[in-house]
Amino acid sequence: MTARSSTDASRVIPEATVARLPVYLRALTALADSGIRTCSSEDLAGAAGVNSAKLRKDLSYLGSYGTRGVGYDVDYLRYQIAREIGVTQDWPVVIVGIGNLGHALANFSGFRSRGFRVVALLDADPALVGQTVAGVQVRPFADLEETVRTNDVAIGVIATPAVAAQDVADRMVATGITSILNFAPAVLAVPEGVDVRKVDLSIELQILAYHEQRKANGAESAAVAVETDGGAA
Amino acid sequence: MTARSSTDASRVIPEATVARLPVYLRALTALADSGIRTCSSEDLAGAAGVNSAKLRKDLSYLGSYGTRGVGYDVDYLRYQIAREIGVTQDWPVVIVGIGNLGHALANFSGFRSRGFRVVALLDADPALVGQTVAGVQVRPFADLEETVRTNDVAIGVIATPAVAAQDVADRMVATGITSILNFAPAVLAVPEGVDVRKVDLSIELQILAYHEQRKANGAESAAVAVETDGGAA
DNA sequence: CCGGTTTTGTTCTCACGTTCACAAACTCCT
DNA sequence: AGGAGTTTGTGAACGTGAGAACAAAACCGG
Numbered sequence A, B: 001m002t003a004r005s006s007t008d009a010s011r012v013i014p015e016a017t018v019a020r021l022p023v024y025l026r027a028l029t030a031l032a033d034s035g036i037r038t039c040s041s042e043d044l045a046g047a048a049g050v051n052s053a054k055l056r057k058d059l060s061y062l063g064s065y066g067t068r069g070v071g072y073d074v075d076y077l078r079y080q081i082a083r084e085i086g087v088t089q090d091w092p093v094v095i096v097g098i099g100n101l102g103h104a105l106a107n108f109s110g111f112r113s114r115g116f117r118v119v120a121l122l123d124a125d126p127a128l129v130g131q132t133v134a135g136v137q138v139r140p141f142a143d144l145e146e147t148v149r150t151n152d153v154a155i156g157v158i159a160t161p162a163v164a165a166q167d168v169a170d171r172m173v174a175t176g177i178t179s180i181l182n183f184a185p186a187v188l189a190v191p192e193g194v195d196v197r198k199v200d201l202s203i204e205l206q207i208l209a210y211h212e213q214r215k216a217n218g219a220e221s222a223a224v225a226v227e228t229d230g231g232a233a
Numbered sequence C: 001c002c003g004g005t006t007t008t009g010t011t012c013t014c015a016c017g018t019t020c021a022c023a024a025a026c027t028c029c030t
Numbered sequence D: 001a002g003g004a005g006t007t008t009g010t011g012a013a014c015g016t017g018a019g020a021a022c023a024a025a026a027c028c029g030g
Helices: A015-033 A041-048 A052-060 A074-085 A100-107 A141-151 A162-175 A201-232 B015-033 B041-048 B052-060 B074-085 B100-107 B141-151 B162-175 B201-232
Strands: A071-073 A091-096 A116-123 A136-140 A155-158 A179-182 A195-198 B071-073 B091-096 B116-123 B136-140 B155-158 B179-182 B195-198
Touching: A015 A041, A015 A052, A015 A074, A015 B201, A041 A052, A041 A071, A071 A074, A074 B201, A091 A100, A091 A141, A091 B201, A100 A116, A100 B100, A116 A141, A116 B201, A136 A141, A141 A162, A155 A162, A155 B201, A162 A179, A179 B201, A195 B201, A201 B015, A201 B074, A201 B091, A201 B116, A201 B155, A201 B179, A201 B195, B015 B041, B015 B052, B015 B074, B041 B052, B041 B071, B071 B074, B091 B100, B091 B141, B100 B116, B116 B141, B136 B141, B141 B162, B155 B162, B162 B179
Parallel strands: A091 A116, A091 A155, A116 A136, A155 A179, A179 A195, B091 B116, B091 B155, B116 B136, B155 B179, B179 B195
Antiparallel strands: none
């Protein structure tokens, strides 16, 4: 016998599905804003850019929230996904590193609208401390612990240069942060139980470059192949 | 018989591997900067934060660039990976949408250092046009086509609000761009042959929130379980 | 020159994720 | 009430990726 929370926590949702739920949530919000009350899996899949079978399977991990022959109630499904992800509650967030990127993140409107609240902006540079960014005053990095404890922060964002990232991560973990979103181009080592997600611009570009080069090479090879075939024929 | 480029283009590199190659490249650069000339798969795997077996398998898709009993020559392997990804050449890039995020991207130093060159910053807002950001003058969005053709641009970055993203993508595709990095929180529809990668801050945060909530629920459930067991005992 | 040691490259197995296909279940119309 | 038409939820097949394990190949010391 296992104890279960009210939402039946025994259900394990595959990681790939978790990564898509926010997309569905956004698509549902868009549909709701257009005044649409009900949608089929086909509709929603189209709006989210995925296969409808995949969408249905993803949703099935949450429960049976649709009606056969009808589809899904937009508002109801939206609430269920939001609850599952945890965005019905408010998540306090600290951002460390208020350079160009930190500025952009602090000003990002999607934070507030999706249940995330920036409770502190921290930077090691004394020249930045005291400035106000997006209505929040930048404080010294040393205030991390106090900020985290006072606001019960679980999520930290690292927007520092790469060299500082591991150090910041260590300090975050030490203060009790258990989820880190890392924008610094560095591999972070964290203890078991701490989640790290990384967002890396240059890696994304390099992946695109690889495929781009491949397209070019492919075209070249194809051209060569045509020539060769022509010669052989 | 199939025509092959000089790099033996018939080899198909799994997508998961492609996504890790830039990480290896970065780790190798760090090792080279530390004056290390040779490293084992174990060393490199540690620096890149992956399993050594996975690393070796990934590298094996490129060819046999290691020496058994010795390891890999750092500079040689670095060059091979760089060539495979395509960062030995220069990739011109245009950025559309020069808001907070666009600013940060334009100033991002990792661009230049990894073979990407920002050839134009475009924005639809007349108030921004003419300003200089990171040494490049912001031009009207209407200049997209001219810029792309003149500089032979293949990669475009979208940093606009969500509502404008699809329109920008359509225009990019029309001018011949075949790789798009999308920072706007919107699902883009593009024709076959065009690659899109998306970077979405709020999705990443929501994924973290889900796991965070799960940790909290798990702890709660565990606590309940202990109580229950205690009561039963 | 040869056995021992190290480390790569590769094979095999397992787990995960995607997609197809279809039965179950619901609505609507007659 | 009953049959036709929709649409969900899910079982099964398939493909991709991860990790363990090991044989092949290089170096080293005597």
